[in-house]
Amino acid sequence: xxxxxxxxxxxxxxxxxxxxxxxxxxxxxxxxxxxxxxxxxxxxxxxxxxxxxxxxxxxxxxxxxxxxxxxxxxxxxxxxxxxxxxxxxxxxxxxxxxxxxxxxxxxxxxxxxxxxxxxxxxxxxxxxxxxxxxxxxxxxxxxxxxxxxxxxxxxxxxxxxxxxxxxxxxxxxxxxxxxxxxxxxxxxxxxxxxxxxxxxxxxxxxxxxxxxxxxxxxxxxxxxxxxxxxxxxxxxxxxxxxxxxxxxxxxxxxxxxxxxxxxxxxxxxxxxxxxxxxxxxxxxxxxxxxxxxxxxxxxxxxxxxxxxxxxxxxxxxxxxxxxxxxxxxxxxxxxxxxxxxxxxxxxxxxxxxxxxxxxxxxxxxxxxxxxxxxxxxxxxxxxxxxxxxxxxxxxxxxxxxxxxxxxxxxxx
Numbered sequence: 338x339x340x341x342x343x344x345x346x347x348x349x350x351x352x353x354x355x356x357x358x359x360x361x362x363x364x365x366x367x368x369x370x371x372x373x374x375x376x377x378x379x380x381x382x383x384x385x386x387x388x389x390x391x392x393x394x395x396x397x398x399x400x401x402x403x404x405x406x407x408x409x410x411x412x413x414x415x416x417x418x419x420x421x422x423x424x425x426x427x428x429x430x431x432x433x434x435x436x437x438x439x440x441x442x443x444x445x446x447x448x449x450x451x452x453x454x455x456x457x458x459x460x461x462x463x464x465x466x467x468x469x470x471x472x473x474x475x476x477x478x479x480x481x482x483x484x485x486x487x488x489x490x491x492x493x494x495x496x497x498x499x500x501x502x503x504x505x506x507x508x509x510x511x512x513x514x515x516x517x518x519x520x521x522x523x524x525x526x527x528x529x530x531x532x533x534x535x536x537x538x539x540x541x542x543x544x545x546x547x548x549x550x551x552x553x554x555x556x557x558x559x560x561x562x563x564x565x566x567x568x569x570x571x572x573x574x575x576x577x578x579x580x581x582x583x584x585x586x587x588x589x590x591x592x593x594x595x596x597x598x599x600x601x602x603x604x605x606x607x608x609x610x611x612x613x614x615x616x617x618x619x620x621x622x623x624x625x626x627x628x629x630x631x632x633x634x635x636x637x638x639x640x641x642x643x644x645x646x647x648x649x650x651x652x653x654x655x656x657x658x659x660x661x662x663x664x665x666x667x668x669x670x671x672x673x674x675x676x677x678x679x680x681x682x683x684x685x686x687x688x689x690x691x692x693x694x695x696x697x698x699x700x701x702x703x704x705x706x707x708x709x710x711x712x713x714x715x716x717x718x719x720x721x722x723x724x725x726x727x728x729x730x731x732x733x734x735x736x737x738x739x740x741x742x743x744x745x746x747x748x749x
Contacts, residue, residue, distance in 0.1 A: 364404055371403040372431065375396060376434045378399045379396040379399070381395070382395045382435070383713070387437070392516075392517045393561050400442065405442075407473060408423060409450055410453060410466050410469055411453065414470055415471055416453075420658065421594065421597060424446050424598060429604055430605065431605065432601065432604065433609045434609070435561070436558070436602070436606050436714070436718075437562050439606075440559060440602050441475075441513065441514050444477070444478055444513055444514075447591065451538060452540065454590045455579050455585075455586050456579065458580075459576060459579075461577055465520070465540055474520055475518050475520075476519070477513060477518035477522075478521065478522060479569060481511040482494060482509065483508045490534060491534055493508075493526070493533065494507040494508070494525050496537060498528070503574065503575055505523070505525055505569070505571045506571075507569040509566065509568070510552065511565075511566060515565065516548070516563065518543065520542040520543055525537060536582070536583035538578075538579040539573070539578050539579070540579070545572060546570060546572070548568070549567060549568040549570070550567055551567055552566030553565055558715075558717035558720055559717050559720045588673060589668070599721070600650050600679060600683030603683055603687035604647055606687060606717055606718050607639075607642075607690035610690060610694035610695070613694060614635065614639055614695075617630075617698040617701055617709040618632070618636050632696050635694070636694075636697045638689075638693040639691075639694045639697060643690045646686040649679065649682060650679075653675070653679050671744070673737065674734060674737050678734065681722075691711065691714050691715050692715070695715055698711055
């Protein structure tokens with residue numbers, strides 16, 4: 338089945354003209370108020386998104402209405418120049434109510450961060466930033482290819498050039514929300530005769546490509562992300578290829594934003610599980626005259642691991658923010674090792690938090706119905722260690738960890 342992702346003209350109208358009237362259109366000046374309004378809508382539909390394995394349309398209608406899909410774009414191109422702290426706070430808030438909404442929001446902003454940092458100076462890419470801001474475009478990612486699993490630093494497909502034109506045919510075996518996106522950023526070999534590690538980042542809008550469905554997405558959790566497989570066939574112009582090599586984009590922006598935004602999403606999921614565990618223990622204690630239920634100690638364990646996770650994320654993003662414009666610091670072995678391991682540590686802490694919450698609730702948490710069910714959070718968080726598999730990361734980083742010494746001081 339071939340999917341031409343070029344949408345009807347009315348789909349290109351400004352978001353305020355195409356969002357259903359029930360979605361609030363008043364734009365609050367601060368991010369917290371806006372994301373809370375979106376979270377309220379996401380919470381109403383989270384169960385059906387999971388049950389039906391469907392794109393969280395209502396959430397993204399609301400995100401567009403509140404103009405939260407271009408917050409990273411510089412003001413000169415129509416955005417709000419948000420920080421990574423702003424985006425991670427939003428990922429956390431959305432993760433508390435709908436994991437799929439939060440993860441898609443995170444993935445979009447990872448791509449948008451690459452566009453903003455590495456696209457400035459290119460007329461075509463700057464115009465794309467303007468379009469993202471004006472139209473509230475949703476950007477997808479295509480980094481997983483063929484049989485390479487999560488090895489995003491190796492590409493089989495190459496950019497073909499014909500004068501000023503380019504084309505790319507790619508086996509995109511996992512592309513989240515590919516059908517719903519307004520554009521995508523994808524990785525490819527620079528040219529057919531270059532090494533698989535000599536990669537470039539390329540931006541396409543949805544009138545540039547077609548998708549042919551090759552595999553579905555029937556999973557335990559994160560069901561609303563729609564991370565199906567497609568054959569991607571794209572055409573464009575040479576200006577759509579980022580001038581900076583992908584190895585720099587990957588180290589300076591892709592990995593830091595991915596691991597911080599993913600981690601913030603997982604922390605939000607974990608916090609939702611802790612909320613249910615606390616509520617269960619409180620109710621059980623009230624009903625038994627103050628006697629704690631058998632699983633009460635697991636709430637303490639859950640809160641301990643959640644606190645560690647939040648502290649790890651905030652310290653990592655603060656460090657990244659302080660050095661993100663310093664190429665030498667951000668490329669150092671110490672930082673690259675730490676930001677890579679953040680993904681492993683964050684996913685394991687989030688999983689431990691949710692598991693402790695399930696044990697605190699006992700069968701009430703294990704059930705898929707009832708007010709204390711932690712089933713959806715558990716199924717969703719199980720994906721965290723598997724997204725770019727932790728085992729692959731640990732195997733790849735062994736040499737780097739041997740070369741990077743222990744810090745001399747607490748703040749080094």
